[in-house]
């Protein structure tokens with residue numbers, strides 16, 4: 001058995017979902033390689049700060065994370081104060097699979113949950129996951145352990161695993177919670 005048999009590359013965003021996934025991987029005794037992406041999102045600096053805080057909170061040194069900048073290659077599209085990120089998860093997971101493949105790590109783990117966004121649907125997960133398995137010759141698998149959880153179930157899981165929700169950040173509009181975007185509203189409903 002390879003010494004990296006159970007290791008995983010975990011995609012982090014500074015939000016509650018990816019923080020819970022990271023905690024689940026650590027609880028399972030896996031060695032993790034966190035990846036964070038700067039892709040031109042307006043909340044980048046706050047997300048990165050929260051990502052660092054979460055790593056520290058879960059007993060990891062922030063230096064173990066790879067902070068990947070895509071800002072020179074790919075930009076979000078702004079529509080009336082809202083941002084559109086076509087193909088975002090395709091790009092993130094592709095880079096993560098490449099990274100894992102090179103290190104001999106067999107799993108890429110995300111905090112993606114089922115939603116209306118095109119790159120979070122069942123079709124996307126099935127088709128893209130199958131494509132990755134084929135192209136990576138089954139050396140890397142993509143997993144989404146909280147895919148079917150509601151936000152409320154994720155919060156319960158966070159509390160059970162000792163993840164402090166206030167250390168996470170999810171506003172999609174900037175470095176201060178706007179209170180109006182879908183992420184802010186979901187957090188408000190849960191009292192985070």
Ligand SMILES: [Zn+2]
Nearest residue numbers: 171178181184
């Ligand atoms: Zn917001």
